[in-house]
Amino acid sequence: MADIMTKTQRSMTMSHIRGKNTKPELKVRKYLFQKGFRYRINDKRFPGHPDIVLKSYKTIIFVNGCFWHHHENCKTAVYPKSNVEYWYNKIQRNIERDIENISQLDQMGYKVFVLWECEINKRFEEKMTEIVEYLNNAKEKR
Numbered sequence: 272m273a274d275i276m277t278k279t280q281r282s283m284t285m286s287h288i289r290g291k292n293t294k295p296e297l298k299v300r301k302y303l304f305q306k307g308f309r310y311r312i313n314d315k316r317f318p319g320h321p322d323i324v325l326k327s328y329k330t331i332i333f334v335n336g337c338f339w340h341h342h343e344n345c346k347t348a349v350y351p352k353s354n355v356e357y358w359y360n361k362i363q364r365n366i367e368r369d370i371e372n373i374s375q376l377d378q379m380g381y382k383v384f385v386l387w388e389c390e391i392n393k394r395f396e397e398k399m400t401e402i403v404e405y406l407n408n409a410k411e412k413r
Contacts, residue, residue, distance in 0.1 A: 291312075291313055291322075293334065293336070295334050295386070295388050295391040295392075296312075296322050296323075296334045298391060298395070299322075299323065299332065299334055299386060299391065299399070300312065302395075302399050303325075303399075303403075306403055308325060308403075309325075310323050310324055310325045310326075311323075311324045311326065317376065317379075317381075318371070318372040318375040319333065319368070319373075319375075319376070325406065328382075328406050328409045328410065329380055329381050329382060329409065330381065330382045330383075330384070330405070330406060330409065331376050331382070331383045331384070332384045332385075332386060332402065333369070333373075333383070333384070333386070334386050334388070334391070335369070335385055335386070335388065336388050337387055337388045337389050338362075339365055340362075340365050340366065340369055340387075341362050341365070342388075342389065345387065346389075347388070347389065350362065369385075373385070382405065382409070384405075
């Protein structure tokens with residue numbers, strides 16, 4: 272299937288896709304800040320430059336887009352119909368990199384949470400309650 276956009280239009284569209292400070296990330300960060308948690312964002316000292324690092328709690332949070340990180344069984348995690356090989360390889364490499372980063376963080380003694388874009392849209396309170404409960408329990412153990 273041919274692309275319905277010109278190369279220039281496609282380039283312009285792709286240039287507007289954010290890698291940092293996405294709406295789901297901002298929503299999670301705002302919630303944590305309101306609950307009194309302080310964190311670093313996109314910390315380059317850690318594998319994968321995690322979206323949120325709560326170092327004193329030994330906790331890392333990744334906020335993943337369902338398309339870019341291929342969230343299984345999610346309706347937005349579909350491969351494009353044009354340039355199939357390119358997109359498949361790109362997304363598969365993202366998945367492999369995520370697994371490598373999480374494994375390294377786990378070996379460093381960090382608890383890693385992966386929040387998916389669809390979860391933030393549909394089950395935000397439930398997911399955030401789970402994280403806050405974990406953080407509060409981690410604080411008591413310090």
